[in-house]
Amino acid sequence: MISYLPVLLRQRATAAWAVLMLATVISWSLGTHHGPALHDPRFAATGVIVIAFIKVHLVGRHFMELREAPRALVLWFDGWVVAVCAVVAGLYLWA
């Protein structure tokens, strides 16, 4: 198992996992108002929403293998990501 680890660590999905973990820390920081957008909580909240949906996109692309999927499936998935992100952010900011 150990001998195979270097092969696994070189996978694109491993890099995506590292980015996802980093994004989790950043959104946690924004959510607790310790991040760089302290002066306006609405910026922080919008950042939290956008980061969450960027993470969803990364999960789809690199974990669910949408990079190699038919374009129609990719469009459905990414269309969901963009639409739901816009609706959630819109409701948060303007409802």
Place this chain on the structure above:
Amino acid sequence: MSELTVSAATPPAVQPAPTQRRRIPGETGIWVFVLGDMVMFAAFFGIYVQARSQHTELFNASQQKLLIAFGAVNTCLLLTGSLFVVWGVHAIRNGAARFAPKLFAAAFVCASLFGLDKVIEYTEKLSVGITPVTNPFFTYFFMFTGIHALHLIIGMCVLARMRRIALQPELDASDMAAIESGATYWHLVDLLWVVLFALLYLLN
């Protein structure tokens, strides 16, 4: 695809369709389910944010009673579990199928820890008198995290089945499709939690 056989004992194994042609990962049916579930959760997210905008003070005050660390640790556990699943699928496709059962078992451990974290969190809330009927925030909190927990339990059964399939000495095309479909379902569990964590724990 139907002639594909992957051997755990004799690497390098056959990879599925080593071409640049685009393919659906797993069975088509699992994607119908995944996209349907995503639409259902999209409605949940919209309803929650709409309700939050109408009771902002109440939701903010209630959210202060959540420990963000519970949600953050669970996010890390699910992301790591998903990575193990990706690695397991990769191992099967690349002549290292003998490692896949261990990787799927590692993902199962991550899922179990997520469940344990959730039980601790629920217990802590209930012990101080916070229940699903305390106020609208906690109604949504328990309802959405409860529905997600149901997905998690199903996902743990799926991971156990994936491990059992991966333990076979030889995998045919239907085994591979079952593993890919299981992996896709597991990533759905991860994906939904990523948004729930942001909305329930962080958005204020």
